[in-house]
Amino acid sequence: MSSDQIGQTSVIDGAALQGLLDALAAQGYTVIAPVARDGAIGLEPISGIGDLPRGWTDVQAPGRYRLERDHCDPGTYFGTTVGPQSWKRFLHPPRQVLWTARRQDDGDFVVSSPGAAGTTDRHGDTESSRQAFLGVRACELHAIAIQDRVFEDGPFPDVGYAARRATTFLIAVQCGQAAETCFCAAMKTGPAIASGFDLLLTEFPARSEFLAEAGSARGAALLAKVARRPATEDDHATARAAVARAAAMQTRTIDTTRIRERLQDQPQHPQWESVGDRCLTCGNCTMVCPTCFCTAVSDGSDLSGETAWRVREWDSCFTLSFSHLHGGSVRRTNAARYRQWMTHKLANWVDQFGTGGCVGCGRCITWCPVGIDITEVAGVFTAAEDA
Ligand code: SF4
Ligand code: SF4
Secondary structure (H helix, E strand, O other), X not given: OOOOOOOOEEEEEHHHHHHHHHHHHHOOOXXXXXXXXXXXXXXXXXXXXXXXXXXXXXXXXXXXXXXXXXOOOOOOOOOOOOOOOOOHHHHOOOEEEXXXXXXXXXXXXXXXXXXXXXXXXXXOOEEOOOEEEEEEOHHHHHXXXXXXXXXXXXXXXXXXXXXXXXXEXXXXXXXXXXXXOOOHHHHOOOOOOOOOOOEEEEEEHHHXXXXXXXXXXXXXXXXXXXXXXXXXXXXXHHHHHHHHHHXXXXXXXXXXXXXXXXXXXXXXXXXXXXXXXXXXXXXXXXXXXXXXXXXXXXXXXXOOOOEXXXXXXXXXXXXXXXXXXXXXXXXXXXXXXXXXXXXHHHHHHXXXXXXXXXXXXXXXXXXXXXXXXXXXXXXXXXXXXXX
């Protein structure tokens, strides 16, 4: 098998992983990866494998998240699952300046925009759009695929998203463990990864090695730049066992059979009021969700009247203002807003995009301050119909 073949599998060590990062940097990519920061796993640009959260694992439960030291010597590079941030923030940034207008000496305004290829930071400045994501999990690959449908399919594609997506290099990592809040197996989005990546890694913590598979021509070309050995059947068996362990650790589930009809047919179910009594409408679940995409657009200007701008920012269906129409909000109660979110996510999304909007990452469970669990709420509707 030649070194540039898609589907090629090799075994690489930590030094070779660093070599991959160096090669990406030489090609102008900013490598973004999990890092341990402020007691949680965040996603940030890294300069080397020393920035990865090696030796950490996460403990998650409804409304609870902790980082703890893992028990593997010398420590697992990818021993955590998903943190509060998702890759969405780099493809669909939380705040984007759509245009800026500046008054000129002659009194006219000149309007400028960052352009389709550029991303904008919080000040609206253009950043490099060549980015490599290292450590993308199975559920997150599916979330990116869902957002591709939302932003790129249909009659009005988001040109900024499409440009960023086209220049993003994806290095996926198969999970060897699951958090208590994960349910990707039930949603059929993981933990095994079959496609959608440029490179796929499965970590062998005991020997500080990785099974590496190229999923694209540019992935194969990158893999060919580092020292590696051909993978054996034993290596593949070890990788399969790691993924099977991650699947077996998952205890949460959603019965997706007829979930669309179960939710759409029961808008007056008392469960909505019950969950609404607990919900704080804080919007955390929508901010951490890797597929939620709603935004609001606002205009602003400086006090001198010299500069004006239009900004697009993430919004949440849990705010009153989100559904404000003539005369006020059409979803005034907590129950109505939770029902909107969950019914959209698990049912109406299918009508809109031909796919569900939940990938089973569990973030909305972990980061809900009162521990509302989407699998538990969905289970009530399942039980109601089955009774
Ligand atoms: S709804 Fe919850 S579990 Fe599903 S993708 Fe969003 S954050 Fe993850
Ligand atoms: S379900 Fe939880 S995270 Fe979502 S808005 Fe309500 S209280 Fe906040």
